[in-house]
Amino acid sequence: MFRNYFITAYRNILRHKVFSFINISGLSLGITACLLIGLFVYDEYRFDKFIPGGDRVYRVYYEITGDEGTDYIGTTPAMFATTLEQNFPEVENTLRVMELRSKLLFEKGNKKMYEEKGVFADSTFFELFPLSFTHGSAAGALVEPASIVISEDMAERFFGKENPVGEVIQMNKFPFKVTGVYQNNPRFHLSINFILPMAAGVPKEQLQNWTTYAYNSYARLEEGANVNDLETKFQNYTAPFLKGDGPVFLPRFQPLREIHLQSFDFKHDMAQKGNITYVRALSIIAIFILLIACFNFVNLATAKSLQRAKEVGVRKAIGASRKQLVLQFLGETILLTSISVIFSAALTSLLLPVLNEFTGKQMTFNVFSDPSLAVLLLIMTLIVGILAGFYPALILSGFQPIKVLKGGSVSEVSPGRIPWLRQGLVVAQFSISVLLIISAIIVITQVNFLHNKDLGFNKKEIMFFPMRGENMQTNYETFKNELLKSPHVSSVSIGYGFPGDMFGDGFVTAPVKGEQKKIKATQLMVDTDYIKTLGIQLVAGRDFSKEIKTDKDEAYIINETTVRELGFETPEQALGQTLMWNTWRDPDLVKKGQVVGVVKDFHYKSLYDKVEPTVLQIYPEAYSKVAVKMETADVANTIVHVKNVWDKFSPDYPIEYNFLDENFDQMYKAEDKLKSLLWIFTGITIFVSCLGLFGLAAYAAERRRKEIGIRKILGASVRGIVLLLSKDFLKMVVIALLIASPVAWYFMHQWLQDFAYRIDIGWWVFGVAGAAVIIVALLTVCFQAIKAATANPVNNLRIE
Numbered sequence: 001m002f003r004n005y006f007i008t009a010y011r012n013i014l015r016h017k018v019f020s021f022i023n024i025s026g027l028s029l030g031i032t033a034c035l036l037i038g039l040f041v042y043d044e045y046r047f048d049k050f051i052p053g054g055d056r057v058y059r060v061y062y063e064i065t066g067d068e069g070t071d072y073i074g075t076t077p078a079m080f081a082t083t084l085e086q087n088f089p090e091v092e093n094t095l096r097v098m099e100l101r102s103k104l105l106f107e108k109g110n111k112k113m114y115e116e117k118g119v120f121a122d123s124t125f126f127e128l129f130p131l132s133f134t135h136g137s138a139a140g141a142l143v144e145p146a147s148i149v150i151s152e153d154m155a156e157r158f159f160g161k162e163n164p165v166g167e168v169i170q171m172n173k174f175p176f177k178v179t180g181v182y183q184n185n186p187r188f189h190l191s192i193n194f195i196l197p198m199a200a201g202v203p204k205e206q207l208q209n210w211t212t213y214a215y216n217s218y219a220r221l222e223e224g225a226n227v228n229d230l231e232t233k234f235q236n237y238t239a240p241f242l243k244g245d246g247p248v249f250l251p252r253f254q255p256l257r258e259i260h261l262q263s264f265d266f267k268h269d270m271a272q273k274g275n276i277t278y279v280r281a282l283s284i285i286a287i288f289i290l291l292i293a294c295f296n297f298v299n300l301a302t303a304k305s306l307q308r309a310k311e312v313g314v315r316k317a318i319g320a321s322r323k324q325l326v327l328q329f330l331g332e333t334i335l336l337t338s339i340s341v342i343f344s345a346a347l348t349s350l351l352l353p354v355l356n357e358f359t360g361k362q363m364t365f366n367v368f369s370d371p372s373l374a375v376l377l378l379i380m381t382l383i384v385g386i387l388a389g390f391y392p393a394l395i396l397s398g399f400q401p402i403k404v405l406k407g408g409s410v411s412e413v414s415p416g417r418i419p420w421l422r423q424g425l426v427v428a429q430f431s432i433s434v435l436l437i438i439s440a441i442i443v444i445t446q447v448n449f450l451h452n453k454d455l456g457f458n459k460k461e462i463m464f465f466p467m468r469g470e471n472m473q474t475n476y477e478t479f480k481n482e483l484l485k486s487p488h489v490s491s492v493s494i495g496y497g498f499p500g501d502m503f504g505d506g507f508v509t510a511p512v513k514g515e516q517k518k519i520k521a522t523q524l525m526v527d528t529d530y531i532k533t534l535g536i537q538l539v540a541g542r543d544f545s546k547e548i549k550t551d552k553d554e555a556y557i558i559n560e561t562t563v564r565e566l567g568f569e570t571p572e573q574a575l576g577q578t579l580m581w582n583t584w585r586d587p588d589l590v591k592k593g594q595v596v597g598v599v600k601d602f603h604y605k606s607l608y609d610k611v612e613p614t615v616l617q618i619y620p621e622a623y624s625k626v627a628v629k630m631e632t633a634d635v636a637n638t639i640v641h642v643k644n645v646w647d648k649f650s651p652d653y654p655i656e657y658n659f660l661d662e663n664f665d666q667m668y669k670a671e672d673k674l675k676s677l678l679w680i681f682t683g684i685t686i687f688v689s690c691l692g693l694f695g696l697a698a699y700a701a702e703r704r705r706k707e708i709g710i711r712k713i714l715g716a717s718v719r720g721i722v723l724l725l726s727k728d729f730l731k732m733v734v735i736a737l738l739i740a741s742p743v744a745w746y747f748m749h750q751w752l753q754d755f756a757y758r759i760d761i762g763w764w765v766f767g768v769a770g771a772a773v774i775i776v777a778l779l780t781v782c783f784q785a786i787k788a789a790t791a792n793p794v795n796n797l798r799i800e
Contacts, residue, residue: 027340030293136180296692333389430736456602458535500663540571541597
């Protein structure tokens with residue numbers, strides 16, 4: 001019996017080649033897109049799952065609530081971990097990790113390279129995070145102060161394939177002994193290249209205070225410990241140490257396995273962060289594409305049902321039961337699905353390397369080496385086959401044999417409302433297509449806005465690099481003057497806190513209306529050419545001046561947001577006001593000065609963040625970066641000039657530079673990728689929808705050939721016949737547009753709320769999406785309609 005079903009299914013596929021091709025193509029594309037997205041989503045959810053007992057590991061963070069709302073801070077004082085381990089018996093182990101935020105020069109023989117992603121860590125690092133070791137072992141690897149554990153990738157860069165354990169490598173001219181090499185795990189939330197023991201660079205007194213917020217703190221709990229109870233007890237214990245004026249600091253515990261796809265953004269977070277919103281959105285898109293492919297099958301199967309009505313009637317007349325017919329038609333669907341899955345598996349294998357390169361992941365897809373994938377594909381074949389084929393099988397098996405053999409219409413031989421089903425599925429398909437088109441347009445518009453918005457400063461042709469070596473740090477003014485000797489260098493600034501780079505913050509206090517008002521502000525440590533180099537606009541007062549000696553210790557420039565936060569009505573009112581700041585080097589030392597200028601707000605962070613209160617001051621102790629403003633006339637030779645000057649001052653360190661505009665482009669990599677993915681998957685969705693529409697239009701034209709022939713003989717024009725065949729489909733597309741537009745507006749409005757600065761969703765977005773989908777549908781339908789309308793009517797009338 002089953003052999004007979006298979007032979008019948010095979011013959012039907014060959015007999016109806018066009019419809020079989022449309023079904024197989026649509027299902028193959030839908031399943032391929034679903035597999036690729038599924039691999040990506042699965043990989044995102046696998047972060048930190050390799051860690052034994054990871055469900056008992058938590059990261060401690062700060063929830064800070066103030067007048068401006070709630071912020072989440074990933075770094076904590078070193079005493080958090082110490083306190084947890086010493087005072088809470090339910091805590092089994094703790095770990096502190098401090099990020100090295102700058103690149104460091106490593107040297108081995110003739111090899112000199114800067115390495116980033118380094119950390120200081122407690123000796124318990126590999127107890128909580130047992131990474132696999134290629135050379136050496138985790139035991140005692142972080143005990144000696146002058147030891148270093150490096151990643152497999154870093155070891156290959158400096159030592160090739162040799163075992164580096166016991167070798168000495170120079171880091172910023174200091175020797176460190178390699179005590180181990182660990183394997184890079186792409187699904188570990190900490191992407192790090194080297195690990196140093198705390199004793200290698202962190203003073204003991206810093207590890208014993210409550211004021212240095214620089215450490216990622218982790219705790220592994222005992223089996224059965226209640227994290228909510230621990231969190232409450234820890235909040236009560238730390239409250240006396242965290243009290244103060246202003247915001248409320250509340251420690252929280254975050255499960256390790258939620259760090260990568262956390263639902264809110266952290267400040268000062270060194271973890272590899274995914275985006276839970278994008279992961280969920282892609283999951284929904286995958287389901288949409290697969291549903292559209294299934295809808296195509298249902299549509300085409302029910303549309304072709306009358307052509308198979310006599311077959312069903314004959315089978316029923318000779319004794320076939322409805323159950324047997326259902327199994328036969330389901331078997332045909334599963335066979336089609338099996339062919340589609342085979343094509344999809346091949347396509348997925350071909351496209352996965354491209355997706356890996358695009359996402360920076362290391363996903364694999366090999367059915368032969370991973371039996372679980374083969375099982376997954378088998379389950380997918382059955383689910384998709386049954387999902388797509390169940391309703392058509394019920395409809396076809398339900399035909400009444402007497403009426404069928406008398407030549408009745410579909411509505412007569414079957415009690416089901418097949419036309420309404422087909423129309424509903426077409427509307428559903430194009431509703432999804434319109435939803436994705438509108439979403440893609442809004443995402444593209446927002447991403448273009450992010451890249452092109454006026455940031456309040458000039459980021460073009462500004463070369464940017466860190467200072468290296470004691471000579472450059474000591475003689476930075478001479479270095480700066482040497483750079484200015486090139487006619488193509490218009491300005492040079494040295495400081496800490498350039499746009500798109502690292503920033504410091506702190507509290508500033510000012511007497512306002514008889515009271516001392518204290519606010520949190522970003523601190524930019526600048527020189528007298530900072531504002532000129534970046535092209536920042538002064539709105540009141542003056543710039544810093546070399547001629548005014550007191551500017552170094554007694555002058556501040558603030559932005560417009562600081563003016564408002566301090567309670568002044570105009571920038572002019574803020575001029576001459578006293579401002580106080582507790583210095584970084586000695587928090588007990590207060591720097592007191594006057595506001596000499598106010599600058600227009602400028603965006604030194606991404607457009608996800610609002611412009612914050614910002615204070616500019618001259619503070620040479622923090623200088624670490626150089627910005628060189630170049631003329632566009634000869635950028636290449638200007639770079640050569642900068643390199644030559646660098647070699648005079650710091651020959652032992654290679655220069656490493658980029659441009660400010662590149663820094664800002666890097667901020668929106670995730671959005672750029674989302675834009676590209678939306679275009680690709682929207683294109684696939686539209687294509688699969690149009691495949692189904694093409695098949696339905698072809699069937700409609702075929703079914704009405706005789707009617708078209710009669711109409712042409714009676715004088716109907718080609719235009720009139722095309723309109724006749726197209727209008728029903730276009731009505732469905734317009735209905736889809738009306739359904740999808742408000743849904744798309746709601747979800748994209750929610751997405752835009754993540755950005756502090758965003759576009760408005762204009763009516764034109766829906767107009768463009770509507771026009772696009774109508775044109776595509778019209779072209780798809782009109783091809784078949786014109787073909788039918790231009791055919792010889794005599795041939796049409798000879799078909800029976």
